[in-house]
Amino acid sequence: MLELSFPNRPYRTKGGVHAPHNKNTAHKESVFLPTPSMVVLPMTQHIGAPCKPLVKVGDTVDVGQKIAASDAFVSAPIHASVSGKVKKIDKVTMPSGSKVDAIFIESDGEMRLSPDIKPPQVESVSDLIAAVRESGLVGLGGAGFPTAVKLSIPPDKNVDTMVINVAECEPYITSDHREILENSWDVISGIITVKEFLNIHRVIVGIEDNKPDAIKALRETVDNSLDPDDEIRVLPLKATYPQGAEKVLIKACTGREVPMGGLPSDAGCLVMNVGSIAFIARYLKTGVPLISRRLTVDGGCIENPTNVIVPIGTPIKEVIDFVGGYREQPYKLLMGGPMMGVALPNDELYIMKQNNAILALSEKEAKHSEPSACIRCGKCLDACPMRLQPVELSNAADRGDVDALNLYNAMNCMECGCCSFACPAKRHLVQNIRVGKALIQKAKREAAEKGGK
Ligand code: SF4
Ligand code: SF4
Numbered sequence: 252m253l254e255l256s257f258p259n260r261p262y263r264t265k266g267g268v269h270a271p272h273n274k275n276t277a278h279k280e281s282v283f284l285p286t287p288s289m290v291v292l293p294m295t296q297h298i299g300a301p302c303k304p305l306v307k308v309g310d311t312v313d314v315g316q317k318i319a320a321s322d323a324f325v326s327a328p329i330h331a332s333v334s335g336k337v338k339k340i341d342k343v344t345m346p347s348g349s350k351v352d353a354i355f356i357e358s359d360g361e362m363r364l365s366p367d368i369k370p371p372q373v374e375s376v377s378d379l380i381a382a383v384r385e386s387g388l389v390g391l392g393g394a395g396f397p398t399a400v401k402l403s404i405p406p407d408k409n410v411d412t413m414v415i416n417v418a419e420c421e422p423y424i425t426s427d428h429r430e431i432l433e434n435s436w437d438v439i440s441g442i443i444t445v446k447e448f449l450n451i452h453r454v455i456v457g458i459e460d461n462k463p464d465a466i467k468a469l470r471e472t473v474d475n476s477l478d479p480d481d482e483i484r485v486l487p488l489k490a491t492y493p494q495g496a497e498k499v500l501i502k503a504c505t506g507r508e509v510p511m512g513g514l515p516s517d518a519g520c521l522v523m524n525v526g527s528i529a530f531i532a533r534y535l536k537t538g539v540p541l542i543s544r545r546l547t548v549d550g551g552c553i554e555n556p557t558n559v560i561v562p563i564g565t566p567i568k569e570v571i572d573f574v575g576g577y578r579e580q581p582y583k584l585l586m587g588g589p590m591m592g593v594a595l596p597n598d599e600l601y602i603m604k605q606n607n608a609i610l611a612l613s614e615k616e617a618k619h620s621e622p623s624a625c626i627r628c629g630k631c632l633d634a635c636p637m638r639l640q641p642v643e644l645s646n647a648a649d650r651g652d653v654d655a656l657n658l659y660n661a662m663n664c665m666e667c668g669c670c671s672f673a674c675p676a677k678r679h680l681v682q683n684i685r686v687g688k689a690l691i692q693k694a695k696r697e698a699a700e701k702g703g704k
């Protein structure tokens with residue numbers, strides 16, 4: 252077998268921008284939110300098929316009880332995050348504006364653990380994948396892709412490297428940073444488990460160099476707990492955005508390129524978020540499924556920015572009140588970071604599994620400026636990590652020109668927003684490209700329908 256080496260320094264990557272870090276909560280210990288009086292659990296908290304409720308109105312539920320699931324391969328079950336009564340099952344509006352069914356649980360304040368909870372028996376890779384599926388785990392870094400699907404590596408792919416994503420390159424967000432400082436052994440234990448069951452030879456923990464205390468903590472845990480020959484190394488990366496995007500991270504850590512339209516496994520890699528890997532270690536020990544998560548609550552309008560560990564389904568307003576409420580009315584409320592987060596219409600929505608931050612930004616932070624004419628400076632081109640041509644894509648989207656959108660590889664845009672950030676004319680490039688991608692999808696659907704007739 253080919254000997255795999257560890258890079259002494261990261262490989263060069265293309266594009267990216269230097270966004271202000273604003274990591275205000277990096278040095279504050281996470282705090283636990285007291286049990287909320289009500290949680291609301293939408294049936295879509297992941298990429299893939301929505302779940303169907305397994306409970307009905309009036310049922311009593313325990314913490315960790317499976318209350319919704321789907322038979323589809325790409326999906327993840329949902330568990331009760333408090334004990335109490337199912338008050339109603341009703342539609343709620345998601346951050347995207349779509350309406351989905353949600354289970355409303357009124358808490359009895361007891362946080363009574365389900366008697367069915369016990370550590371899973373895991374003796375093979377298929378046991379591990381089945382256990383991870385049962386745990387309800389999805390990528391905790393923001394994407395919400397079901398982790399069991401990620402671990403189901405097709406037999407024709409030769410995955411020899413696992414990259415642990417601790418880049419956390421979005422401004423403000425520090426939930427992964429705090430996970431390492433507060434639970435570094437869970438991180439290493441999760442890595443060893445997945446590495447051994449999936450027979451992966453090399454693990455590279457890619458972490459931005461603006462987290463020296465987390466780098467130190469990880470290196471100490473690795474050194475104190477592992478055989479010196481073990482194949483896990485911590486690799487500090489330059490603190491640029493979007494260092495945590497899968498394709499950029501793989502290039503920086505291994506020098507490999509994921510082919511256009513391909514997946515990390517096409518480059519022999521599995522990428523795992525650090526919070527997800529630590530959760531796997533805890534789940535295998537306790538059997539407690541994904542019922543809570545750590546998230547950063549920050550932004551200029553938040554009184555006391557903090558990382559909070561929150562039962563999934565807690566109303567956002569309750570989390571904001573817990574950290575002291577608003578110091579001023581937010582100009583923009585975001586679920587996720589300022590570069591890729593989703594703007595929320597108000598704080599009357601709920602914390603979901605993939606939600607790593609709530610940001611309440613002031614007008615100054617949200618930098619709302621009117622776009623002016625393109626001055627053909629090429630800065631968007633230099634900033635694009637995917638080597639795309641953002642101006643051409645944006646213009647094609649404006650014209651509704653699907654052929655040109657395909658020609659310029661619109662679907663390869665990962666919507667990182669670097670082009671818009673770099674543009675001195677403040678053109679709405681990523682927003683237009685998003686519309687362009689939707690046009691391609693629509694054209695594909697229409698062609699399929701026509702072909703089916
Ligand atoms: S949003 Fe798309 S086009 Fe713009 S920089 Fe990112 S990948 Fe490139
Ligand atoms: S960065 Fe903005 S102004 Fe410069 S070429 Fe791109 S769209 Fe035009």
